[in-house]
Amino acid sequence: MATAGSLYVAADYLFRFVLEPGSKRSLFKSNRPDTTLAARQPHHDAREEAQAGHWFDNAKRGVTIKASDGTRLHGWILDPDCADPPRHLYAICCHGFSGDPKEMAKYAHRFAGMGFTVLTPASRCHELSGGKYIGMGALEHRDLLLWIDAIVANDPNARILLDGNSMGAATVMLAAGDPRLPKNVKAAIADCGYTGLEDQFLYSARHLYHAPTFLARPVIGIMSSIARRRAGYDFKEASCLKALRHTSIPMLFIHGSADDFVNPTSLDLNFRACASPVKQKLIVAGAAHAMSASTDPKRYWKTVTAFVRKIFKLNKTKGLSGYIVFN
DSSP, rough: HHHHHHHHHHHHHHHHHHHOTSTTTGGGGGGOOOOOOOHHSTTTTTHHHHHHHHHHHHOEEEEEEEEETSEEEEEEOOOOSSOOOOOOOOEEOOOOTTTTTTGGGHHHHHHTTTEEEEEEETTTTSSSSOSSOOTTTTTTTHHHHHHHHHHHHHHTTTTEEEEEEEEEHHHHHHHTTTTTOOOOOOEEEESSOOHHHHHHHHHHHHTTTTOOOOHHHHHHHHHHHHHHHSSOGGGGGGGGHHTTTTSSOOOOOEEEETTTSSSSTTTHHHHOOOOOOSEEEETTTOOOOTTTHHHSSHHHHHHHHHHHHHTTSSSSSSSSOOOOOOO
């Protein structure tokens, strides 16, 4: 009983530390220096990032919706940034854990340049969105479906691209395999996404904190039970592998070979699990977590642009894209 009690105390602490930003000892409030490889790698697209950030700040328009549990969700709308954009094109760019919509600025700007109206939602508990608990995709993909529904309600002819990094990639993959996904969603891009929440927590415990598997596994199991009681989901719900077995839309999977946060082997596992008849993968040599676009911008955007243009048939761009209006 003493052992079980100790495991519960550890699981409760970790749940609050990682998944409850309002907790006194939340990871969100940590001032520890970032020692990951990504923090040390050069950004070969630094100029583009700066320009996209400036564009984002000046072009964004706020929008809100209400989640199914009553949580107020906030996002930013960015209009196409090209001449004579096609009609009915929309892209939704989903940021990662502890990030914010602006971290997706360079991706949003690229898609806006292709003629997409772009939505960059703030995940629950991030930036201006409400919420008490983070779902690592389990809750966020439900929210993403609501954002998609809002776009379709405004424009029934919408053709939608989903794009996400890390937790945002998991959110996109889980939504892509959800039977409620509207047919308006035509393709998705998952950059450095994990295979599932259980797998990711176990990988982090072993490789970042050097915890033995025999100890980490039961703690993660208890964390899942705590999440089910407090937040309304368990970790098995955030299995990208299971979701991808039900995916039919074209998918592009991207990962950096030097990712020290999400196991690079996730790329092949997710790719093999994906049931879509149209799927591609790209591994960027030497890229750390969420750094593929910055490590090899030319190859990254050549691959992404070709994928998007083929799926959305963007060789000829005519017409005007309208504004999204949410109530």
